[in-house]
Amino acid sequence: MTSTQPQPSAPAPLAATPDRISGLSLALVYLPLASPISDAKVLTGRQKPLTQVAVLFARIRTEGGHEGLGFSYAKRAGGPGLYAHAHEIAPELVGEDPSDIGRLWDKLVWAGASVGRSGLATQAIAAFDVALWDLKARRAGLPLAKLLGAHRDAVSCYNTSGGFLSTPLESVLSNVDAARERGIGGIKIKVGQPDAHADLERVAAVREHLGDGFPLMVDANQQWDRPAALRIGRKLERFDLTWIEEPLDAYDAEGHAALAATLDTPIATGEMLTSAAEHWNLIRQGASDFVQPDAPRVGGITPFLRIMALADHSGLSLAPHFAMELHLHLAAAYPRTTWVEHFEWLEPLFNERLELRDGRMLVPARPGLGLSLSEQTAAWTAEEATF
Structure with missing residues (x-):
């Protein structure tokens, strides 16, 4: 008697769609x-x-x-x-x-x-x-956040654009005041200067200006090696930071994991990674307390949702990088602690503005992302094509 192995069936045809x-x-x-x-x-x-x-x-x-x-x-x-x-x-x-x-x-x-x-x-x-x-x-x-399944209608937000190292300290402090008046709920400043003492003085000044308890983050933009990150990280502990961002090279998962296990201050990283697989490498090694994917950098919302699921499964917090107009919706759909980064750089491209209130950014009620391109965008267009 001859037996035959079942043959794989062909993929079922996709159902008819009312739209193309x-x-x-x-x-x-x-x-x-x-x-x-x-x-x-x-x-x-x-x-x-x-x-x-x-x-x-x-x-x-x-x-x-x-x-x-x-x-x-x-x-x-x-x-x-x-x-x-x-x-x-x-x-x-x-x-x-x-x-x-x-x-x-x-x-x-x-x-x-x-x-x-x-x-x-x-x-x-x-x-x-x-x-x-x-x-x-x-x-x-529906707003994109609602389509994805929102957990909140507003997300805690922090400002980064006012704290770059190219900005004098006096201006940084003025920017802090302006941000808080607008309704920002946290402040992030840049560190990672060749002189670590200058960094510490800058952080100390901002913390004193903010007062105790107001969320403060720092971002070293990958500029420390492992010994420096540990040494400076220990000195930063006294400032009660919400996190230290990118203390090491973006792909040094092992080094970030060691810092996360050693320091009381949470570690945040991930903005430079360009795939869900790269984020999984960080997550599985315990390299961060705050996962910081960037949807445009990882390939869009589809892979971003995979990263969200991995982060949620691992019990991590979420703080997407840049592009608040997009990441507000994604952060609103995350079940755990989340922040959205306030950068006003992209605002001139759009007609709409996001609303801030009591330290949080409100998810707009407009359908989709709720965005339309401004007339000014046409003047800045270098190339275009239609298919």
Whole structure:
């Protein structure tokens, strides 16, 4: 008697959809900053001051008349690369069902498989992925946070833009006052100068100005080695910091884990990572108390949600990096402690403004991300294409 092994069945055809992607458009925009910005990477000679941000916008349109807006970004370098890769893979979306976001993310990754599943390749995909989620929420008539399943209608927020090392201490203190008057709930300042004593004096001045108990964070932007991070971290303990951010190289999971296990002050890191897999490496080694993914950098909302699930499973807090207009919605959908970073840099690109109240940023009631591009954005557009 002959037996046969069951043969794998063919994938079931996708159900019919009432809507399809009819077209999309791309734009590469260079957003100028009011003044050059420097953190520790500039003071240590590793980078030049930041003068502009390159933003990649994607608009996705459907046959049913729906539209979604998404974006990604690059600082100092990478804008033309993001645009070129997005331009090459954009036609893959035409004719597809916009609701199949996970499948479309995979399709775009495989379209550029030879250039990898992290870094610039997925950062270009992020603009499409965010646009698809925005479209889905708009079509449902819900803010993105509500579509994802919000745990709160407002998120604790802290300001970073007023505390760069290129800003004199007197101006930092004035910025602190202005931020608190606006309704900011925490202050982060940059550290990591070649002279650690200058850092400690700066932190001491800000802590005295804020008073005890007001949330204060510091960010070293990867500029310490392991011995320096431990030594300075111990000296920072007396300032009752909410966290110390990026004390070591972004990929030094082992070093961050040792600091997190040794210091009383929580460790935050992750903003420079460009995939869910890289974040899992940090999370599984206990390298941070606050996970800091950046949705445009990791490839969009789809991989960001995977990172959120890993962080939640590990009992960690969440503090997404930059792009508050997007991360507010994601942070609102996280069940544990979360912060959103207040950076007003991207505000000129949009007509809408986020509301601050009593130390928290309010989730807007508008559908999707609740964003529309300002007229000024057109003047800053360097390249654009329609498919």
